[in-house]
Each structure stands twice: as C-alpha cells, then as structure tokens.
Amino acid sequence: VVGSGVLERSGALLEKLGFDGPPLLVSSRQILDLHGQALVDGLGRRYGSVAVVRMPDGERAKNHSTLRALYDGLFEARADRRSWLVAFGGGVVGDVAGFAAATFLRGIRYVNVPTTLLAQVDSAIGGKVGINVPQGKNLVGAFHQPGAVLSDAAVLQTLPERELASGLFEVVKYAAIRSERLLRYLEAEIEGARSRRPEVLERVVWESARIKSEIVSGDEREGGERMALNFGHTVGHALEAATRYRRFTHGEAVGWGMIAALGFGRELGLLGAAEAGRLETLIRRVAPLPPLGGVALDAVWEALGRDKKFRSGSIRMVLLPRLGASRVRADVDPAHLRRYLERFLAAGRRRPAAGARRRPQAGA
Amino acid sequence: VVGSGVLERSGALLEKLGFDGPPLLVSSRQILDLHGQALVDGLGRRYGSVAVVRMPDGERAKNHSTLRALYDGLFEARADRRSWLVAFGGGVVGDVAGFAAATFLRGIRYVNVPTTLLAQVDSAIGGKVGINVPQGKNLVGAFHQPGAVLSDAAVLQTLPERELASGLFEVVKYAAIRSERLLRYLEAEIEGARSRRPEVLERVVWESARIKSEIVSGDEREGGERMALNFGHTVGHALEAATRYRRFTHGEAVGWGMIAALGFGRELGLLGAAEAGRLETLIRRVAPLPPLGGVALDAVWEALGRDKKFRSGSIRMVLLPRLGASRVRADVDPAHLRRYLERFLAAGRRRPAAGARRRPQAGA
Numbered sequence: 001v002v003g004s005g006v007l008e009r010s011g012a013l014l015e016k017l018g019f020d021g022p023p024l025l026v027s028s029r030q031i032l033d034l035h036g037q038a039l040v041d042g043l044g045r046r047y048g049s050v051a052v053v054r055m056p057d058g059e060r061a062k063n064h065s066t067l068r069a070l071y072d073g074l075f076e077a078r079a080d081r082r083s084w085l086v087a088f089g090g091g092v093v094g095d096v097a098g099f100a101a102a103t104f105l106r107g108i109r110y111v112n113v114p115t116t117l118l119a120q121v122d123s124a125i126g127g128k129v130g131i132n133v134p135q136g137k138n139l140v141g142a143f144h145q146p147g148a149v150l151s152d153a154a155v156l157q158t159l160p161e162r163e164l165a166s167g168l169f170e171v172v173k174y175a176a177i178r179s180e181r182l183l184r185y186l187e188a189e190i191e192g193a194r195s196r197r198p199e200v201l202e203r204v205v206w207e208s209a210r211i212k213s214e215i216v217s218g219d220e221r222e223g224g225e226r227m228a229l230n231f232g233h234t235v236g237h238a239l240e241a242a243t244r245y246r247r248f249t250h251g252e253a254v255g256w257g258m259i260a261a262l263g264f265g266r267e268l269g270l271l272g273a274a275e276a277g278r279l280e281t282l283i284r285r286v287a288p289l290p291p292l293g294g295v296a297l298d299a300v301w302e303a304l305g306r307d308k309k310f311r312s313g314s315i316r317m318v319l320l321p322r323l324g325a326s327r328v329r330a331d332v333d334p335a336h337l338r339r340y341l342e343r344f345l346a347a348g349r350r351r352p353a354a355g356a357r358r359r360p361q362a363g364a
Numbered sequence: 365v366v367g368s369g370v371l372e373r374s375g376a377l378l379e380k381l382g383f384d385g386p387p388l389l390v391s392s393r394q395i396l397d398l399h400g401q402a403l404v405d406g407l408g409r410r411y412g413s414v415a416v417v418r419m420p421d422g423e424r425a426k427n428h429s430t431l432r433a434l435y436d437g438l439f440e441a442r443a444d445r446r447s448w449l450v451a452f453g454g455g456v457v458g459d460v461a462g463f464a465a466a467t468f469l470r471g472i473r474y475v476n477v478p479t480t481l482l483a484q485v486d487s488a489i490g491g492k493v494g495i496n497v498p499q500g501k502n503l504v505g506a507f508h509q510p511g512a513v514l515s516d517a518a519v520l521q522t523l524p525e526r527e528l529a530s531g532l533f534e535v536v537k538y539a540a541i542r543s544e545r546l547l548r549y550l551e552a553e554i555e556g557a558r559s560r561r562p563e564v565l566e567r568v569v570w571e572s573a574r575i576k577s578e579i580v581s582g583d584e585r586e587g588g589e590r591m592a593l594n595f596g597h598t599v600g601h602a603l604e605a606a607t608r609y610r611r612f613t614h615g616e617a618v619g620w621g622m623i624a625a626l627g628f629g630r631e632l633g634l635l636g637a638a639e640a641g642r643l644e645t646l647i648r649r650v651a652p653l654p655p656l657g658g659v660a661l662d663a664v665w666e667a668l669g670r671d672k673k674f675r676s677g678s679i680r681m682v683l684l685p686r687l688g689a690s691r692v693r694a695d696v697d698p699a700h701l702r703r704y705l706e707r708f709l710a711a712g713r714r715r716p717a718a719g720a721r722r723r724p725q726a727g728a
Contacts, residue, residue, distance in 0.1 A: 105503060106502075107506065130470060140468060142470055143470055
C-alpha cells in the first residue's frame with residue numbers, strides 16, 4: 001500500500017488484509033518519537049492497545065545482540081505463534097525485525113512499514129531479511145516475505161536530505177533496468193521528488209515497488225532475473241566497502257556504480273553515447289556525488305573479490321543494452337574490468353562530481 | 365536412505381542425488397571419534413578431501429553461542445552459497461547445523477546423517493531446525509528441509525541402551541497413530557530391535573521415517589495433520605519440563621505421555637480396554653519407565669501451560685479412536701484433564717513401572 005496518511009489508516013488496511021489479533025510494534029526510539037503516534041493511533045483504532053518493542057537503530061545495531069534482545073522483547077510481550085510484528089523503521093529495523101519474525105517460534109507473520117525512501121523502494125520489498133556478522137554485511141538471514149508493506153509518503157518529509165537522495169538513486173536504477181517510462185517521469189519530476197511533493201514521491205515509490213516485486217516474484221532466490229536489481233551495485237558495494245561505509249550513502253555508491261557500469265558497458269559496445277549520457281545526467285541531477293579522491297583501486301578490487309556474487313570466480317555484471325532493459329554479462333574479463341576501474345577512479349578524482357555531463361571514463 | 369553401510373556409500377548416494385562440489389561436514393568430537401572415519405571415507409571417495417567443522421554436542425550446547433561459532437567455522441572453511449553441509453550427529457547437531465544452513469547466506473543446502481535412533485525416526489525428518497533460548501526449547505528456528513537424510517543402522521550399534529530405547533518409544537508412537545501393521549511387527553520383533561538386529565532396526569527406521577514424512581509433507585507448518593505426531597507429547601513434554609529434563613529421556617517421557625493419553629482417552633470413551641492394554645504392554649516392553657514418584661502435579665500443570673501448542677488457551681490433545689489412527693480433540697476440559705493427571709501421577713508413583721499390565725489410572 002502506497003499513499004499519504006497510510007499510517008493513520010494502518011489498522012483498517014491490515015484488518016482488511018486478514019491480520020487479526022493485536023500487533024507487536026517493533027521500532028527504534030527515534031522513529032517512534034517522530035511518527036510513532038500516528039502509527040499507534042492508526043493500529044489502535046482497530047486493535048486496541050499496541051505493545052511496543054524497542055530496538056536500537058543504525059547499521060552497527062544490525063547484529064546478533066540486537067536480534068537476541070528482540071527475541072527477549074517478544075517473549076516479554078508474550079508473543080505466540082499467532083502473533084504478528086509490525087516493523088516500523090528504515091532498512092535496519094525491517095531487516096532485523098523481519099529476521100526475528102522469520103525465526104521466532106520458527107516463523108511468525110510480519111508487516112513492514114518502512115520510513116526511509118530506500119526502504120520503501122528496496123529493502124522492504126522482496127523478503128530478504130537478516131543481520132550483519134563480523135565477516136560481512138547481511139551474511140546471516142532468511143527469505144521471509146512480509147504479509148504487507150505500508151509506505152506512507154508523509155514519513156519521508158522528515159527524512160534527512162542525503163537519505164532521501166540515497167533512495168532516489170535506487171529509483172533511477174529501477175527506471176534504468178526496467179522502465180523507460182519511469183525514466184522520462186523522473187527526468188520531468190526529479191525536482192518535485194527532491195522537494196518531496198507527496199504525489200511525486202507516491203508515484204516513484206509505487207513504480208519502484210512494482211518493478212522490484214515483479215522481478216522478485218519471478219525469482220525469489222536470486223538465480224537469474226533478480227540479478228538485474230544489482231545494476232550499479234557491483235561497483236557500488238565495492239566503493240562502500242573500500243571506504244568502510246563512511247564516505248557514501250548506499251544510494252550515492254550505487255549512483256557511482258551505475259555510472260561505472262554505463263562506462264564499462266560502452267567499452268563493451270552496449271548502449272550508445274547519447275543514451276548513456278542521458279542516464280548519467282539524471283543520476284547527477286539526483287544529488288551531488290561525493291568525489292572518488294583517495295579511493296584506492298586495490299581496496300575496491302579486494303572488496304569486489306569479497307562480494308558474495310563474485311565469490312565463485314566468474315565475474316558477472318549487470319549492464320544495459322538500452323535504457324529500460326538490463327542484461328547479465330557472465331563473461332567479464334577481470335583484467336579489462338580492473339583497467340577500466342583504474343581509469344574510472346582517476347576520472348572521478350579529477351573532476352568535481354556535480355553537474356558534469358561527460359562520462360568519467362571519457363578521458364581514457 | 366535407510367540401510368546398513370550407508371556411511372561408506374554416502375558419496376555415491378549424494379552425488380546421485382545431485383550434490384556436487386565438496387561438502388562441509390559438521391559434527392561433534394564424540395561422533396567423529398566413533399564413526400567419522402567411515403563417513404569421511406564415504407564422502408571422500410567422491411568429493412576428495414572433506415572439510416570438518418566441529419561443534420559441541422548435548423542439549424546445553426543447542427544455543428546461540430554454538431550457532432555463532434558454527435557460522436564462524438563456515439566462514440573459515442570459505443563456505444559460499446553453493447556450499448552444502450552434512451550434519452552428522454544426534455538431534456542437537458542436526459537441529460543446530462540445520463538452522464545454520466537455513467540462515468547462513470540466507471540459506472544453503474544440507475544433508476542430515478543422524479546417529480541416534482531418535483534422530484533417524486524423528487528430528488532428522490520434517491525440516492524443523494533451531495536452537496534453545498533461555499525462555500525455552502526450540503523457540504528460535506526455521507523450517508528448512510534437508511536435501512537428503514542418510515540413516516545407517518551401523519551407527520546405532522554404539523548407541524547407549526537408554527538412547528536406543530528413547531527412539532523406540534517414538535517408533536511405537538508412529539505405529540499407534542498410523543500403522544497397525546507396524547504395531548504388529550513391533551509386537552513380534554521388539555526384542556530384535558532392543559538387541560539391535562540390523563534388519564529390524566532398518567525396518568523400524570524406514571517405516572517411521574515414511575510415516576513422519578507423509579504426515580509432514582501434507583502439513584509442513586503444523587496447522588493440522590502434523591499435530592498427530594504429538595501423540596504422547598503433550599503430557600510427555602510437561603513431564604520432561606517438570607523434572608528439568610533430568611529424569612526422563614525424551615522417549616521415556618513420551619512413553620509415559622502415551623500411557624496418560626490412552627487412559628484419558630478411555631475416560632472420554634475412546635478406544636476399548638483391550639486395545640489400550642495392548643498398546644501399553646508394547647510401550648512397557650520397550651524399556652522400564654522411570655517411576656513418577658516426586659513429580660508434582662503443579663509443576664506438570666504449569667509446564668503444560670507453557671507449551672507452545674497450549675498457549676492460546678484452548679487445550680488440544682491427540683487421542684486414539686483405535687490403534688493405528690489418531691484424532692485431535694480440541695474440546696478438552698481443563699478441569700477434567702487436571703483431575704485425571706492427579707490420578708495418573710499417583711498411580712505412576714505407587715506401582716513399579718516395569719512389567720505392569722494394568723493401566724496406571726485403573727485405580728482411579
């Protein structure tokens with residue numbers, strides 16, 4: 001469900017979807033302070049009083065100890081097999097609460113109420129839940145589909161600027177891999193999205209969620225089609241890891257990753273210069289990308305090697321044959337990719353990120 | 365796969381079932397000392413060298429810290445999404461390793477090679493995996509079906525006497541709820557099972573596994589039919605919990621639980637005296653049941669209230685309308701059940717357990 005005022009209508013919506021008995025609300029203090037009342041009221045109208053289980057937020061809280069504290073909270077709230085959770089927060093809350101739901105009493109139902117644009121368009125859809133472990137991010141988890149996802153444009157009004165942009169980069173990704181129509185809409189309305197016009201946000205959330213759920217429902221476990229969602233993420237993840245998740249938001253890293261994939265695709269003879277330029281222009285209109293200065297090629301290359309999807313030796317990358325369509329290339333030559341990335345990083349260092357029209361590999 | 369010498373043939377069997385690439389063997393030191401060589405040789409014949417990840421064994425090791433150590437072991441062994449585990453041990457190893465498989469990289473395949481009779485006929489079949497938490501047993505876990513279950517009668521030769529009997533009580537349960545034919549076989553061959561004649565063990569493991577997998581495949585998540593497996597377990601679990609899992613093996617508690625359910629069913633007008641007596645006689649031929657002396661009614665009653673399946677207020681119990689068939693009674697009167705249990709415990713205190721033919725509630 002995507003709309004404005006969804007929190008207030010949550011109880012009625014969920015009752016209609018077959019959720020009966022009182023929900024257990026799982027959220028962080030910060031989110032509860034900002035939007036808790038609206039959701040508690042919305043749920044309370046149908047379900048009476050709502051038990052709240054608090055958890056810490058932020059990527060560093062996405063771990064075993066938060067998960068165990070969450071189990072304890074569920075036991076304290078006397079949750080049983082028929083209980084259901086409402087995960088209310090960004091990606092971390094959704095992933096940890098969803099994993100708790102997947103494993104508490106061997107699995108109970110849950111509903112996702114994402115409060116960031118990134119969670120609304122990405123992590124809340126598709127059933128991937130889990131935690132980080134010392135060896136890496138999201139390496140322990142499950143596939144557990146939420147019974148419903150309620151996305152309210154109203155909660156995005158309080159989102160920090162950079163987090164809003166982070167989600168918009170993912171929206172651009174969906175357009176790039178699946179929908180030239182969404183791409184045109186974004187070209188026309190990107191300013192409306194950045195200034196948070198509710199009807200624009202609703203539209204981009206709806207279209208993105210639709211694309212993701214179509215892809216995911218055809219391929220829950222990531223054998224084939226789901227791989228398309230990885231456009232911009234191969235290099236993006238590596239940039240995040242190489243900078244210890246401190247320099248880029250996820251979306252910014254994906255922004256750079258898409259630009260890298262466009263350039264690399266150009267070198268393989270995919271996508272014309274005009275189309276590649278058109279997409280890069282849109283990416284750069286979302287928000288300025290932090291420059292790549294100081295990002296070491298070796299660190300990026302090592303991070304690529306650690307990537308789950310890279311593990312088995314063969315390098316696969318998602319590239320665009322045209323705007324609105326994607327293709328997985330399984331025959332990527334590692335030496336070529338490494339040479340390309342060297343030039344890509346050098347170009348991203350040299351030029352200021354904002355407003356540039358030329359692709360970063362143009363000088364190579 | 366049920367047979368003798370299955371460990372030695374494991375590599376060939378699993379290759380035929382589509383398992384390729386090297387397995388990761390998860391087991392405990394004790395099991396590896398007893399039977400590790402046979403399995404490592406069997407796997408090695410097809411898969412070359414086999415990496416071994418050790419874990420502690422025993423109910424007290426079935427916890428979060430063992431699970432996390434297991435994840436660490438898998439990372440150290442460089443497991444990836446295409447890796448598969450071989451869980452080699454009793455119920456604890458199977459449950460924890462199976463849960464690790466369910467959640468490592470959001471789920472990898474695994475094979476169960478159970479080394480106790482109880483695991484071969486019960487926990488290895490059906491996909492229930494998980495760990496204990498401070499709030500109770502098996503309260504965190506998942507449903508994750510093994511890709512294969514390999515049960516070798518040879519490993520049962522080293523099983524302690526009481527553990528063998530523990531499994532045989534479960535075998536009697538399968539006969540009671542589903543197969544009068546198996547019941548007759550047990551009546552004829554119970555001594556052969558107790559003296560571990562391989563062909564008798566193979567037959568009872570095969571029949572039990574068949575019955576359990578038939579029930580489970582029709583009802584993986586325990587809505588309805590799977591409930592039949594709970595015959596003897598409602599009171600059995602309560603007896604185990606009321607004595608802090610120290611007095612009875614699981615099977616012994618189930619033995620008492622079946623006797624209790626028979627008597628209670630008699631009071632509700634189910635099952636004739638002759639049939640009830642026939643089943644109780646078989647139960648008592650499996651092994652002597654530790655007496656119920658000192659087991660407090662209040663402790664049993666409290667444990668019943670904590671039972672997952674009892675949680676929601678309504679008391680449901682599996683009873684037998686005739687031998688080889690089961691029925692779930694959802695209309696159990698709590699006051700009646702409590703009065704009955706009082707008499708049942710008193711009768712189990714008064715009389716020595718072994719050899720008795722009369723039902724314990726006969727004096728009531």
